[in-house]
Amino acid sequence: MNAKKLLSLLAVAGLAVSTFALTSQVALADDPKGNDKSKEKDSHKGHDHSKDEKKADKGDKSDKKSDKKDSKSGLTAGDMAPAFALKDTDGKEHNLSDLVKAKKAVVIQWFNPDCPFVVKHYGKQGNTFNDLNTKYGKDVTFIAINSGAKGKQGAGVERNVKAKKDWKMEFPILIDEEGTVGKAYGAKNTPTMVVITPDNKVAYYGAIDDDNGADGPGKTNYVAKALDEILAGKEVTTKTTRPYGCAVKYN
Numbered sequence: 001m002n003a004k005k006l007l008s009l010l011a012v013a014g015l016a017v018s019t020f021a022l023t024s025q026v027a028l029a030d031d032p033k034g035n036d037k038s039k040e041k042d043s044h045k046g047h048d049h050s051k052d053e054k055k056a057d058k059g060d061k062s063d064k065k066s067d068k069k070d071s072k073s074g075l076t077a078g079d080m081a082p083a084f085a086l087k088d089t090d091g092k093e094h095n096l097s098d099l100v101k102a103k104k105a106v107v108i109q110w111f112n113p114d115c116p117f118v119v120k121h122y123g124k125q126g127n128t129f130n131d132l133n134t135k136y137g138k139d140v141t142f143i144a145i146n147s148g149a150k151g152k153q154g155a156g157v158e159r160n161v162k163a164k165k166d167w168k169m170e171f172p173i174l175i176d177e178e179g180t181v182g183k184a185y186g187a188k189n190t191p192t193m194v195v196i197t198p199d200n201k202v203a204y205y206g207a208i209d210d211d212n213g214a215d216g217p218g219k220t221n222y223v224a225k226a227l228d229e230i231l232a233g234k235e236v237t238t239k240t241t242r243p244y245g246c247a248v249k250y251n
Contacts, residue, residue: 026055076184077239081196082184086145088172089161094143100198104139107132107223109208110182110248111144111173112190113163114154116214117245121191122167126217128208133171136227142171147182152249154190179250185245189245195226195236203230206241 075081085095099106109129112118121128133142148155154163160173172244176182185194204226211218226236 017130067097071081074188074192075084075194075202077202077205077236078189078204079202081194081200081202082181084181084184085173086176088174089157089164089237090172092172094172094174096196097200099141099143101197103141103200105136105203105227106141106143106196107136108185108194108196108228109142109144110111110144110185110187110190110192112148112154112249113146113159113167113248115190117212118190120214121208121215122169125215128166128217128221129171130169132224132227134222135224136231137170139231140227143175144169144171145176145181145187146173147176147179147187148249149179149251150177153246155249181246182248183248187248189243190248191245192243192248193223195230197222197230203236207243213243 002043039094047104081096082098085093087093096106122130129142129144136142146155146160150156155177157175160175163169164173165219174181185192191208193204193206194202197203202221206222208221208223209218210220210222222238222241224239229236
């Protein structure tokens with residue numbers, strides 16, 4: 001074989017090798033199981049971002065529902081007052097439907113005789129609730145409701161009989177040991193106050209006054225203010241405030 005033919009064969013062989021290499025690279029790039037795809041798959045293995053996003057979205061919706069639920073706890077002016085029938089410390093039953101028809105308003109106080117924020121409105125520090133009953137009792141029905149569960153601080157008939165006697169309370173203390181009525185009203189603190197008109201609507205819901213400390217009554221009594229307006233045939237101007245005091249001792 002002469003030199004010319006040898007060079008020609010070598011050129012053909014070189015072209016074949018180059019063509020094979022190029023074809024292999026193209027096939028590898030198109031292969032879904034190729035190295036590049038495999039590495040990409042391995043880098044995401046065990047971490048599905050779409051699931052994380054769905055989970056985060058679900059959690060966000062759950063939080064929004066929780067916030068919405070919290071914002072609706074308790075009552076506000078204009079709401080219908082939940083019906084109830086409870087017995088007092090003497091065993092007498094009191095039904096809201098009868099109470100609202102009897103006078104021009106009903107005032108409910110959530111009560112715990114061992115809560116300092118209740119104590120400050122009786123006896124030496126002040127006599128807020130008894131004074132309200134004395135002043136407005138002719139036109140307004142006053143009741144206290146103790147929603148403390150059995151065995152909790154300030155709960156039970158015996159403890160409340162003593163409190164009623166010691167503080168010379170002339171209005172009844174209703175016992176709600178199951179907490180059904182307290183929860184229906186969204187009562188979280190003692191003393192939470194509710195004023196209800198004869199149309200069974202809440203006219204005022206909130207704190208007794210503007211002093212959330214335990215040392216003594218505040219300067220502005222929101223309940224007295226609301227009653228003055230109701231009895232004068234006027235609209236209640238301060239309809240809702242934030243209750244303060246001890247947590248209601250539910251189960």
